[in-house]
Amino acid sequence: MNDEHISVEQQRYANWLSRGARSGLLILIVSFLSYVFGLIPAHIPLEQLPAVWNLPAGEYLKLTGSPTGWGWLRMLGFGDFASLLGIAWLSGCSLLCLAVVMPVYAGRKDWVFVGLCVVALLVQILAASGILTVGH
Amino acid sequence: MPSGVFVRLQHAGGMLKAHVVFLSLGLTLFAAGAYAADALPTAASMPWWGWALALFVTCFFLGIVAVPSGVGGGVLFVPIVGGFFPFHLDFVRGAGLLVALASALAAGPSLLRGGLANLRLALPMAVLASASSIAGAMIGLAIPAAIIQIALGLTILGIVTLMSMAKKSEFPDVGAPDKLSAALAMNGIYHDAARNEKISWHVHRTPLGLLLFVGIGFLAGLFGMGAGWANVPVLNLLMGAPLKVSAGTSSFILTLVDSSAAWIYLNKGAVLAIIAVPSVIGMMLGATIGARLLHVLKASVVRKMVISLLLFAGLRALLKGLGIWP
Numbered sequence: 001m002n003d004e005h006i007s008v009e010q011q012r013y014a015n016w017l018s019r020g021a022r023s024g025l026l027i028l029i030v031s032f033l034s035y036v037f038g039l040i041p042a043h044i045p046l047e048q049l050p051a052v053w054n055l056p057a058g059e060y061l062k063l064t065g066s067p068t069g070w071g072w073l074r075m076l077g078f079g080d081f082a083s084l085l086g087i088a089w090l091s092g093c094s095l096l097c098l099a100v101v102m103p104v105y106a107g108r109k110d111w112v113f114v115g116l117c118v119v120a121l122l123v124q125i126l127a128a129s130g131i132l133t134v135g136h
Numbered sequence: 137m138p139s140g141v142f143v144r145l146q147h148a149g150g151m152l153k154a155h156v157v158f159l160s161l162g163l164t165l166f167a168a169g170a171y172a173a174d175a176l177p178t179a180a181s182m183p184w185w186g187w188a189l190a191l192f193v194t195c196f197f198l199g200i201v202a203v204p205s206g207v208g209g210g211v212l213f214v215p216i217v218g219g220f221f222p223f224h225l226d227f228v229r230g231a232g233l234l235v236a237l238a239s240a241l242a243a244g245p246s247l248l249r250g251g252l253a254n255l256r257l258a259l260p261m262a263v264l265a266s267a268s269s270i271a272g273a274m275i276g277l278a279i280p281a282a283i284i285q286i287a288l289g290l291t292i293l294g295i296v297t298l299m300s301m302a303k304k305s306e307f308p309d310v311g312a313p314d315k316l317s318a319a320l321a322m323n324g325i326y327h328d329a330a331r332n333e334k335i336s337w338h339v340h341r342t343p344l345g346l347l348l349f350v351g352i353g354f355l356a357g358l359f360g361m362g363a364g365w366a367n368v369p370v371l372n373l374l375m376g377a378p379l380k381v382s383a384g385t386s387s388f389i390l391t392l393v394d395s396s397a398a399w400i401y402l403n404k405g406a407v408l409a410i411i412a413v414p415s416v417i418g419m420m421l422g423a424t425i426g427a428r429l430l431h432v433l434k435a436s437v438v439r440k441m442v443i444s445l446l447l448f449a450g451l452r453a454l455l456k457g458l459g460i461w462p
Contacts, residue, residue, distance in 0.1 A: 025238070091402065
């Protein structure tokens with residue numbers, strides 16, 4: 001480890017990424033175990049999954065009445081959707097990291113990297129928004 | 137015989153045994169996988185937990201070989217699980233992205249703190265690759281699975297060629313940095329523990345590197361694979377970053393690229409927890425073991441085994457897509 005050569009923003013990014021990744025994995029494992037051990041009811045019974053997991057995503061959604069976009073948030077009471085919380089957390093934890101390094105770049109008047117962080121954030125938010133919809 | 141020589145011979149024998157045992161184990165698993173297409177019970181005859189367990193075990197072994205061979209787990213996951221498990225390719229690609237993302241997130245903090253991943257080098261590349269990965273994911277979910285299988289097969293065969301032929305340069309010879317990388321201060325210093333010295337580096341050919349990252353991001357989103365196989369050659373051979381910085385920064389770039397594409401799969405309902413979570417956990421546990429075995433295993437042997445495995449999986453994907461080996 002060679003801290004003196006690591007920039008403040010890189011250290012800060014690493015710290016937040018570490019928190020995000022660890023908490024995300026914890027959420028993922030706890031929610032998944034609750035799902036497969038039946039502590040939380042499942043929207044699609046586990047024993048019926050082998051009959052539908054070979055279908056394209058679009059057909060699967062239609063057949064099982066599962067939601068698209070952020071609709072899964074309304075179904076967190078079901079184990080199969082509760083498990084998606086950890087996945088969404090892991091997918092989104094870079095947003096916080098980008099947000100916390102922007103003030104460091106701004107304080108140094110490094111406007112190019114402030115701009116890059118803003119664009120990176122917008123790309124992530126656009127992807128997460130569910131606005132972009134296509135399918136089979 | 138002097139005792140020192142005897143001890144060294146014993147040690148060498150032990151290493152050889154470890155290689156043989158490991159390789160036998162791996163080859164048995166993969167040979168079993170090869171015959172699985174015919175021998176495995178149908179989806180209806182095997183319970184859900186059997187598949188989840190098989191997925192966990194497969195990913196555990198893939199995680200072990202991924203680290204010493206220097207490829208990401210995602211690139212192994214999609215063709216192998218897509219070829220030999222009953223899940224639709226939409227769900228396999230969704231899970232593949234999460235496997236690659238979770239591995240990158242787990243490694244990211246220590247790579248950043250150790251200077252082996254560099255934020256200034258990564259961010260410009262990651263922004264472009266993230267945007268194109270969204271396009272790749274959207275197109276991948278819009279076109280028929282058979283076409284994706286064919287394209288996946290051809291891409292995997294291309295990766296095999298790249299892995300077989302591409303050279304690596306631990307410390308590439310870089311002249312003056314180009315104007316763009318100089319303006320963005322894409323340079324750094326890291327401590328190389330193996331040499332116990334500080335290595336100063338900078339890069340060149342940044343515009344071409346940025347352009348290639350657009351294509352890499354697209355492929356990552358399209359196939360749901362991590363893109364370390366492409367990131368590292370571009371950063372190392374084209375742009376001239378030291379090999380360790382290239383590998384570390386590549387892994388960090390995946391935290392942004394794969395998360396963009398993962399959102400598209402999640403929003404389209406192409407992520408099933410029963411497929412994604414055992415894969416992520418299995419791969420991460422395997423990678424932990426793989427990292428510990430790094431000093432015991434001969435990386436070149438494992439790498440050759442992985443190339444053979446990818447060749448087989450690539451042919452399988454291609455033939456499956458063409459309907460020759462359904």
